[in-house]
Amino acid sequence: MKQLHELVNTIGQDLKHRYGERVHKLTLHGGFSCPNRDGTIGRGGCTFCNVASFADETARQTSISEQLQERAKEVDRARKYLAYFQAYTSTYAELQRLKSMYEEALISSDIVGLCVGTRPDCVSDDVLALLSGYQQQGFEVWLELGLQTANEKTLKLINRGHGYDVYHEITQKARALNLKVCTHLIVGLPGEVRQDNLDTLERVLETGTDGIKLHSLHIVEGSVMAKAWRAGRLEAPTLSHYVDTASRMIRLTPPEVVFHRIASAARRPTLLAPLWCENRWVAMTDIEKKLNEEGAQGSLIHRPFIGRKKQVCCVG
Helix, strand or coil: CCCHHHHCCEHHHHHHHHHCCCEEEEEECCCCCCCCCCCCCCCCCCCCCCHHHCCCHHHHHCCHHHHHHHHHHCCCCCCEEEEEECCCCCCCCCHHHHHHHHHHHHCCCCEEEEEEEECHHHCCHHHHHHHHHHHHCCCEEEEEEEEECCCHHHHHHCCCCCCHHHHHHHHHHHHHCCCEEEEEEEECCCCCCHHHHHHHHHHHHHHCCCEEEEEECCEECCCHHHHHHHCCCCCCCCHHHHHHHHHHHHHCCCCCCEEEECCCCCCCCCEEECHHHHCHHHHHHHHHHHHHHHCCCCCCECCCCCCCCCCCECCC
16 A cells, blocks of 8 residues: 555655755744735635634744744754745735745745745735745745635635636746746535536646645634534535545646645634544545545546646546
């Protein structure tokens, strides 16, 4: 039986191959806000969102350098790191503030690059130029774009505040500058079935992406979805649905695309459902088993993925 990294092109293995040693992401909180919360686009944010489910809100009280020092103490067997600006919208600030924060992270000799999590409608040309400049200096730079789904109806339902066209435009601009793009996708959004996830994947691959991060829907305290779930109007995704869908998506993804995550976790009491999401290894173990049984990443593609042209694959 093959191990997960032999079945999936994971970010850990990709970095180890290119750097010759383990490289670990250190999550940071830059104290950013979100235009979908402060009234610029909307208020209340996306219906699934409560940032406390995945980020340490107390970290925003400390500097970037202090956060890096603390996070590095928590990591075993790594001497090189990527500074991961994770919480909220990490390009949503004045350019000079972004430059100051990114460079505070990059000044450390053990930091080899940046991962910047953001919304596709909050990435200006100036931000792309700034990130491209770091990439040209030899740093690893990943622009992580929260898309979640390509279904326009679902995007409106979850109050995302943008359509697929914005994601498409920014992705192509970024990749034209040789910036790596990692696309965040959620399995289990209200009203969506497996085919919706496969359709989203097909559109994302057609646009072109360098990485994918898969999440199951988390129903978390403080979100709009939490109210619907308590009222019995929303069901949490089952483990079997997530494993089946995620495994299919992985098998339809070209081998050169890097998976930054294939399952996610959230903490109780913030996490309300599904409780199997408390430990991401539950889903990862089942996905590993299924891929061993049915085929590894790219095994459903009829022909090799060439350049950035549309793939030909089976989605039945």
